[in-house]
Amino acid sequence: MSPSKQKIAAALERFSSPVRWIWPRLPEALIGICALGVIAFSCLTYSTTLARRASELFSSNKYLALIDGFLNPFRSRHLLLKSGLPIYDLKISRQEYAKVEQVVEQNMKRGWMDDDAKIWSNAQFIYNGEQYNVQVRVRGALPPHWAHPKKSWRIKFGKARIEQDGKIIEEPIYFQGKRQINLVIPSDKRYALASFLNSLLDNYRLVTLQDGFVILRINGIVQGIFYEVEHFDKPLLAAQNRPETTVFGQNGRAMHFEQYTKYGTSAASDAKYDLGSLQRQVDPEGDLGLRAMEVLNEHALNPTPENFRRARAVLDWEKYLRFRCITTLCNTNHVRFGSDNLKLYFDQSRGLLEPIPWDILLVKLPKEPGTIDFWNNHGPDELQKATLLDPMLRLQRNKMLWEWVGDGGDSLMAKYNAIHQRIRPYVWADVLNTPIQGHKMDIIKKELDYNVRRVYTVLKMSSANLVYKLEADDRAALELATLNFSGIKLRNIQLTDSSLFEGHYRLYEDADYNGKLDGNDPLIAETRAQNWQINFDFNQYIFPELKYRGDIIDGRYWEFFDTMAGRRRYFLTGKLAPEKRHPLDWKAPKIEVAAINAVTGSEIPSALVNTDAAVPDNSTSITVIDASDPWDLEAPELTLEEFLRRHPQFAASQEHPGAAEISGKVTISGTVIIPKSVPLILRPGADITMKPRANVLSYGGLISIGTPDQRISIHGDGSQTAEGGEVWGTFSVVRAPQRVVLEYTDIQHGGQAQINGILFTGGFAVYETDLDMEHCRIMNMMSEDGVNLKNGRIFMKNCLISGTDSDAIDLDFxxxxxxxxxxxxxxxxxxxxxxxxxxxxxxxxxxxxxxxxxxxxxxxxxxxxxxxxxxxxxxxxxxxxxxxxxxxxxxxxxxxxxxxxxxxxxxxxxxxxxxxxxxxxxxxxxxxxxxxxxxxxxxxxxxxxxxxxxxxxxxxxxxxxxxxxxxxxxxxxxxxxxxxxxxxxxxxxxxxxxxxxxxxxxxxxxxxxxx
Structure with missing residues (x-):
């Protein structure tokens, strides 16, 4: 081995010497480390803080939430037991519990269970070391309450034997002042929703049920979190210092449940509005309140204004509207009149019925159209319908809603979120339920939040239109339209024209809305112009109209009261335009409208309509129209006889049957519209004097054939030549069935006009018709075009056009x-x-x-x-x-x-x-x-x-x-x-x-x- 390798080996030997003894037993060591890790992690799962955080990790997607529910080790009974919520224990013997299972099995096939089918079982109820003898049974009509391992329960506390004055007597046992309680699966009451609604309406002194959330164990087995709510009973009313009288439900008989069977119900549709179908709770034998319920039933069966007035007389109307505000926010029809879910308490000390919030569901509002009153089944009941169709009652309801959502819904949702956040971890950890309850609870929160913000958006919308139409020199129509759901309150209209407005002005309301100022229209205000301004003060509401209809929105069928524009028309009289002016030359006044949103009270600014920029939504757009030009859409459809009765200066033509003709000297004032079926014939030598602003418009054609010796003449009355004089308007033909023919015809001093929405820039004009002109003289015309032909074929020969203010002849297309x-x-x-x-x-x-x-x-x-x-x-x-x-x-x-x-x-x-x-x-x-x-x-x-x-x-x-x-x-x-x-x-x-x-x-x- 080389010296360098020997040095490395020696260094490694020195470094590993402290742990060299482990290597022979490495597998055993790793197993021990893993075991310690599992024990440590198991201990961590008992941490409620970590469990709360874990409950929120995978809630955005249903499938992730499902996987998380199955695999997340923090989802355990321990979190429920350490929740701080009350823990109730039920001890039920095997034989008594078998009664419950037998009832469930018997009713599974038919799919519903009424109260007669539910059997009480004996049990012991334990809380805080106290033990109570109780009877229990499943509750709820439909299978989600009792068909699964986690069931909804009703618990009735028994009686205690006590000695009093040497006698043994039985006295009812009350648990926290309650004789019976219901433990309901939270999903049925939409988790936090029922508790939130009770706390909200309790502030307005409605009778609300005491409620809360608890953990239940049966025979030591954790069942999960339950919504606890007291039963309809005398202690409920006594606790709220209310007379212990009747709470009514409707349609409580067995026939109500037949809708869930294979063949459906066979009962009469209006059976629910019969006194015999009433379900009386709290005081079953008492008859107090029956006559008041009879009044409501009568209105449901025969909805008339008088019956509606009587129905309001037996209801605590403010509390009823508060309740309907809740059903509007939740977009639910689950508690309509005639349903057993609508509970009505009769207060004998006041003689009034009032709703008790119960079983209110939540449905997401559609995003269109611009209303908040939707029904996804059955439609509104007659009380709801009459309320919404009465503008002032609808306003009252909407103002109550605005109290809740006026800040954008922030405070309302903060109250809901406090309850939601408090119980969500325990709903997530509900081990006997499907493992996506936390995800479902989040959906409920999102839908409620959407509904609240949607109601806010619809109510705050403040949009209106004002159309000012000058109908004559001394008359104008002011047409106001509210385009928002809330309506507007009109305060003032101000008109300014520094060159014109002076003297006395009157304002009338078009009471019969026929578009005409007549004897049926009352005078509502008078004023004098000051500093060239006209001011009228108002204190009038203008509400939208409602139209009940149905449509498929986002793939779902809805019925709703659609918001239609509400309209009000006024007539203003006085000096509004110069007596003498060019027919196309009009300077509009400056107009300001002072109005507020009828519900929110927000000011609505005015905005003049122009073509360069869109008018903002939350404003009153102002449009001004010179509508003083002739407008008669019936005239073109008249028969010859009807036309001649209107205009006796014309005669029926003998040479041309069906035509009208002019011969000799004739004077025309105003506007004459000749029908489509009536050609106009001008006889040789005809002399037509056109008074100032006079017009002739023929839809039936024109033949004007004079001779060299008997020319036809169309001219003014001479006033146009004087200083400040006015010209006549136009002699025109539109869409005639045959070509227009002029020969030896002279036209002088014509102007221009607008008739039936058509602009005629020519003193003589022919539109969408062919024109033949020979030996004609068009002289001294004061129009933009002496002659104007549009969309036709022209043949013109030996004609003179001279002395025109502008163009001699304009040929368009x-x-x-x-x-x-x-x-x-x-x-x-x-x-x-x-x-x-x-x-x-x-x-x-x-x-x-x-x-x-x-x-x-x-x-x-x-x-x-x-x-x-x-x-x-x-x-x-x-x-x-x-x-x-x-x-x-x-x-x-x-x-x-x-x-x-x-x-x-x-x-x-x-x-x-x-x-x-x-x-x-x-x-x-x-x-x-x-x-x-x-x-x-x-x-x-x-x-x-x-x-x-x-x-x-x-x-x-x-x-x-x-x-x-x-x-x-x-x-x-x-x-x-x-x-x-x-x-x-x-x-x-x-x-x-x-x-x-x-x-x-x-x-x-x-x-x-x-x-």
């Missing part, structure tokens, strides 16, 4: 032709296209304030042989539009061609200009960034230097400009070799041959001043 017409002296465009494919030919655009032809929103018209003279802009190409222009002449315009993107969601504009003439224009072309190089000009004649290929620069010579003739002199360009290009889309045959010169090849007509 149209096809067709505009020929040989004259557009002049407009404030806006001559022809305005949107989404259209129209040919414009032989037209004169003269002194146009904006664009001679505005081509926008993906329009693709063809413009041929048109004269643009003195316009701000000749042709504008916008927003993905690409017009094709040929043989047009541009003279004296500030800008001849424009190309741009106007609306961001479109692109730039483009255009083809071929064989055109440009003279004396301020600028030829302007293109924005999005339209750069998208305009092409070819084979055209220009009076300025350009870089346009195939174009020539030349001095312009027109035939007779002083006579509005802007044709180029013939043969002017022949010596320069200029050639006209003829694109396929501009195929022409003029006078038998193709035009040989650029620019207009016929002089567009001038119709102004009679030319």
């Amino acid at each position: 149209c096809t067709g032709e505009v020929l040989d017409s004259h557009f002049s002296n407009t404030g806006g465009d001559g022809v305005d296209f949107s989404g259209s494919y129209v040919t414009v030919s032989g037209c004169r655009f003269e002194n146009i304030g904006d664009k001679g032809t505005s081509v926008g929103e993906n329009s693709h018209p063809i413009l041929i042989n048109n004269l643009y003279i003195g316009c701000n802009i000749g042709v504008s190409c916008k927003d993905l539009s690409s017009p094709k222009i040929a043989f047009c002449t541009f003279i004296g315009n500030k800008l001849a061609i424009e190309a741009k993107r106007k609306k961001p969601f479109f692109g730039g504009g483009a255009g083809q200009f071929i064989n055109c003439v440009f003279a004396d224009n301020g600028a030829l072309v302007q293109e924005d960034y999005f339209s750069k190089n998208q305009v092409t000009v070819r084979h055209s004649l220009v009076d300025a230097t350009t870089n346009w290929p195939t174009c020539q620069t030349a001095e312009m010579r027109f035939i007779a400009p002083e006579q509005n003739n802007y044709l180029l002199e013939p043969n002017k360009l022949a010596s320069n070799g200029f050639e006209v290009s003829l694109p396929e889309w501009a195929s022409l045959n003029h006078n038998g041959h193709t035009p040989r010169l650029p620019g207009i090849f016929t002089n567009p007509v001038s119709l102004l001043n009679g030319h």
